[in-house]
Amino acid sequence: MASQQIKILMVAIALVAFVFIVPQSGSFVILLATRAMAFGILAMSVDLLLGYTGMSSMGQAAYFGVGAYLTAVLATKFHFGMGWDFWLVVVLGILIGAGLAALFGLFAVRAGGVYFLMITLALGQCVWGLAYRWNSLTGGDNGINLSGRPNFGLDLGNEVIFFYLVFGFFAVSMLMMYVLVRSPFGQSLAGIRERELRMQILGYNTWLHKYIAFIIAGGFGGLAGVLWAHTNGHVSPETVVLTTSVDALLMVVLGGAGTLIGATIGTAIVFGLREYLSTLVPWWQYALGGVYVLTILYLPMGLMGIPSRLRQRFAQGKNEDSKKLATKPS
Amino acid sequence: MTSTLQKVLLGGCLALGLGLTAPAGAEELRIGFIAPTTGIFAQVGKDMVDGFQLYLDEHGGKLGGADVKFIVEDDQGKPDTGVTKAKKLILQDKVQMFIGGLLASSGYALAPVSTAEKTLYISSVAAADDLTQRQLSKYPYFIRTSWSSSQPHHALGQWACDQGYKKVVSIAADYAFGYEVQGGFQKAFEDCGGKVIQKIWPPLGTKDFGPYIPTIKADADAIFSLMVGPMALQFPKQLRGAGIKKPILGGGTSYDEFALPFMGDEVVGDVSALHYSAAIDTPKNQAFVKAYRTKYGKVPSYYSENNYTTAQWIDEAMKKAGGKWPGPEAFIKHMASIKLDTPRGPVSMDDMRNPIENIYIKKVEKKQLFGYEKAELWNTVIKTYPNVSQFWTYGKEKFLAQPVYDRDFPPCKFCE
Structure with missing residues (x-):
């Protein structure tokens, strides 16, 4: 328990340090950090499914996308959500994400393993198809441009203020998901991940548990989408495309599934390499690929697996030492 | 650290053109260039960059007397990434203008950035009609040197x-x-x-x-x-x-x-x-095709030519401005008033900032x-x-x- 408290303290310190250091750096870094945090919420929602419930969703971009498109459509067609009503859009974004997940969950959750993956992929592509082809609403391939960010006393057009806002959402989301996975409900999700049949025999309605987790993840996806729409002021089918889902999944795997923090670390690394390193060197893709391959080969638990692996190595070394000592003739 | 690394890497390609000593006091023109250099459109992106680069190299890395710092950014063919990169160019590199964007969707995504950041955006490929038609009034810092789709x-x-x-x-x-x-x-x-x-x-x-x-x-x-x-x-x-x-x-x-x-x-x-x-079949185009093919091993596409011409256009506009960056509005006026003789033939600008x-x-x-x-x-x-x-x-x-x-x-x- 004490070690858990230390971990929480470390995360809290890291977050505080982050929120103080980033605004001191250049405005491009602030922009990137804002984007990474918005996407980080999506990655954590994927982790909720992959790491805690054992469901690898390939369609998480769908909820992200509807959140983003909702924001953009409301802002451009109805001039809604550019003042105080931004908070209403946030709520609507969460609801539409959760609502869509509730619908898709009916089809997807009953399947498991690779079938779940295929169904979520297909449903995600449906949303992409709509975004791409429903020209009158989504602007098709050209997407939608938002004209500026909301201003409600606080001018979110200011990158630093927007950074703080997204940070707030990010931290609260992380806290909520943390509380969720530590709750009895979260524990039963972990039980389903480990052995669904046993949970069923114990009397748990595992379908309902998974369904609820799926909806919650969808809600966070929708929230991430609302924030994402405002980071660049542009929403296009690229937002909903399959690679967005895959990216989120890879980020979780890279950081370490079932840790939440791992998802955010994975997001930070991918954004750092893809959007920052790519401004410096042309071979950034090799770096990104290399990181993926090395992680899969040597860190099946993701980057968050490093401490335990070190501990293991350390403990092993000690054992060997003591063995040596033991076999040493006295 | 970052900027030195950048200088080394990106300046590397320019080193030849920039010459040994830049005369003291010459204006530095920082040009950001957004093209897909990775992903499925990477080859097209290469044609875009090469076209611009060819003109720069032929003119000693100078446009209108100003030393050019040419910074290429990869938008990976995604409008969203293009926006991020455009902001990077503006906020971090403090470019006076950014050029490029391949897809129509990139053009639509990049144009608002120019308005928000009051920075010149030259569309050297992206052809979406409405950028220079019904939506032009939204983009006062936008000009197009290529074509409209129709x-x-x-x-x-x-x-x-x-x-x-x-x-x-x-x-x-x-x-x-x-x-x-x-x-x-x-x-x-x-x-x-x-x-x-x-x-x-x-x-x-x-x-x-x-x-x-x-x-x-x-x-x-x-x-x-x-x-x-x-x-x-x-x-x-x-x-x-x-x-x-x-x-x-x-x-x-x-x-x-x-x-x-x-x-x-x-x-x-x-x-x-x-x-x-x-x-x-004009001497001008023949010279361009030969120079391009010798240097890059392929026949130039319109992506190459449009960016070559864009560089030429900037060159002439800078000359008109006396070698000093006059600010985006004045620069657009200079560009719009120029008639050019280019590999594709004579070009000029209509009053909606699209070429004739x-x-x-x-x-x-x-x-x-x-x-x-x-x-x-x-x-x-x-x-x-x-x-x-x-x-x-x-x-x-x-x-x-x-x-x-x-x-x-x-x-x-x-x-x-």
Whole structure:
């Protein structure tokens, strides 16, 4: 328990340090950090499914996308959500994400393993198809441009203020998901991940548990989408495309599934390499690929697996030492 | 650390051009360039960068007397990433202007950045019509040096009438660029008496036209096609393979110099329209093609030429400004007032900041050109429409009164 408290303290310190250091750096870094945090919420929602419930969703971009498109459509067609009503859009974004997940969950959750993956992929592509082809609403391939960010006393057009806002959402989301996975409900999700049949025999309605987790993840996806729409002021089918889902999944795997923090670390690394390193060197893709391959080969638990692996190595070394000592003739 | 690394890497390519000593006090012009250098459009992105780079190298890394710091950023073909990179260029590198954006969607995403950040954006490829038409007023720091999607295809529609084609079936990639290209052709073609009797919209990226080719109506005189990327290679092959011998009238990207080297002899005789052909027989273009081919090992595409010309345009505008950066508004005025002689022919700017330029009707021929030994496929110019504006012959007011070309505009009156 004490070690858990230390971990929480470390995360809290890291977050505080982050929120103080980033605004001191250049405005491009602030922009990137804002984007990474918005996407980080999506990655954590994927982790909720992959790491805690054992469901690898390939369609998480769908909820992200509807959140983003909702924001953009409301802002451009109805001039809604550019003042105080931004908070209403946030709520609507969460609801539409959760609502869509509730619908898709009916089809997807009953399947498991690779079938779940295929169904979520297909449903995600449906949303992409709509975004791409429903020209009158989504602007098709050209997407939608938002004209500026909301201003409600606080001018979110200011990158630093927007950074703080997204940070707030990010931290609260992380806290909520943390509380969720530590709750009895979260524990039963972990039980389903480990052995669904046993949970069923114990009397748990595992379908309902998974369904609820799926909806919650969808809600966070929708929230991430609302924030994402405002980071660049542009929403296009690229937002909903399959690679967005895959990216989120890879980020979780890279950081370490079932840790939440791992998802955010994975997001930070991918954004750092893809959007920052790519401004410096042309071979950034090799770096990104290399990181993926090395992680899969040597860190099946993701980057968050490093401490335990070190501990293991350390403990092993000690054992060997003591063995040596033991076999040493006295 | 970052900036040194950047200087080393990006400046490396410029080192040759920049010369040994920049004269003290010369203005530094920082130009950001956004192109897909990775991903599926990487080769097109390379053509864009190479075109601009060629002009820079030919002019000692200077434009209008100012030393150029040329910073290339990779948008990976995604509008969203393009926006991030544009902001990086503006906020971190403090560029005076950013250029590029390949896809229409990139153009639409980048233009608002120029407004928000009050930084000049020059679209050197992205052709979305409305950027310089109905939406121009939103983008005061935007200017285009390339073309609008429908611009060459109005001319192609007229040309089709002149050939005596009465009924045409159109098959075009199903997205905004396809709508604008097809719309331009249909509008002009029907206004001079032609009839588009069927519109087929295969999705972008279609490689198997099997489901579409048999539906093409038999009584059509010709087929209008707008293909992009790998589609361009597949469509003519499969159409001829199916035994259909009708003439093809291609939208610009169906037969551009990017696709041509990979095509077989089945495309010989196909016609297309664009504002550039590598086979334009002028000394200026010949010199450009030879220089480009010597340096990069391939024939320049319109992507290369448009960016080469963009560099030339900036060069002339900077000269006019006396070698000092005059700010985006004044620079746009300078650019708009210049008439240039370029590889693609004479160009000037209309009052909606889109070029007025020659449109070439081109026929694919296999021949030797410019003294190259091998017989290759070239887009031989068979007719030139001089000084075509984005409004064709309709006049600005009348043209802008109609909606932007779309899947259903112009409506298919003659479809059954």
